[in-house]
Amino acid sequence: MSFVQLKDVVKKYDNRISVDHLNLTIREGEVFGLLGPNGAGKSTTIKMLSGLLKIDQGDILVGGKSVAKYPMEVKRNLGLVPQDLAIYENLTAQENVTFFAKLYGLRGKLLKERVEESLAFVGLLDRASDKPSSFSGGMKRRLNIACAIMHQPKLIIMDEPTVGIDPQSRNHILDSVRELNRMGSTILYTSHYMEEVSAISTRVGIMDHGHLIACGTQEELRNQVSQDNKIVLQITNLTDQAVKELREYPLIKQLNANDQTLELIVSASQSYLQDILFILSKHQVKIQSLTQVEPDLEALFLSLTGRTLRD
Structure with a gap:
């Protein structure tokens, strides 16, 4: 069953086309790996899917709802782990997750439970009272994930979530992706580390010059080209x-x-x-x-x- 659908999506910057009539389907319950060299249009696509950037042409549906027509409803079911850390260094780990949880309307007992569950999930519950300024790069990345999942979103977008971290933290994050998927989340995952996408993805899409040039399981993709x-x-x-x-x-x-x-x-x-x-x-x-x-x-x-x- 399709959960995310991009239909003839176009995005232009001045006279340059960043995303060119992109059609893409992500199935419910899968880990979809999106690959592409720099300038391929991946980040622009993610911003449009997240409602952070206006679509010039076409439409994006998440759970059957148009991102353009129902932006708030779509965002309530979406968690975004951006490449650039979206955490506050002057707040504790607990205060960071609480801040984002309140933005999603969580209150009272449920708020407290979700904050603790999210910090425990990323292995930071014992550092809940510490500020990110004392964290390693890998710990900050894990806190970034906790801030994106505390409302239990149906769709999680992870944009380069392991940039610049040590191998142990990278493995922890990849294990977290598998567990989130096992718990029912559909995941869109981008990375410059090919081995990550290969290890966790149900299907893979390859973008170049704003187009989706190949899509399928890794075995299907290998069969599409002469190797x-x-x-x-x-x-x-x-x-x-x-x-x-x-x-x-x-x-x-x-x-x-x-x-x-x-x-x-x-x-x-x-x-x-x-x-x-x-x-x-x-x-x-x-x-x-x-x-x-x-x-x-x-x-x-x-x-x-x-x-x-x-x-």
């Missing part, structure tokens, strides 16, 4: 003649070699491996091991956009 394969061989007795013949083999796009390792980038084909082994055997190259590396999300992204995620 190169990487082969790593541990070898001995590699001769110049063997290297010359391998370079002439039409399916090998790239070759890197030293005395012990041979790395090949090969165009996808069912028959290349047998041919490569035959060439090596003919020149009496001894193979200690062979590893075929499956195309990953990073390779897919590079194939679709011509850029790496951090470009």
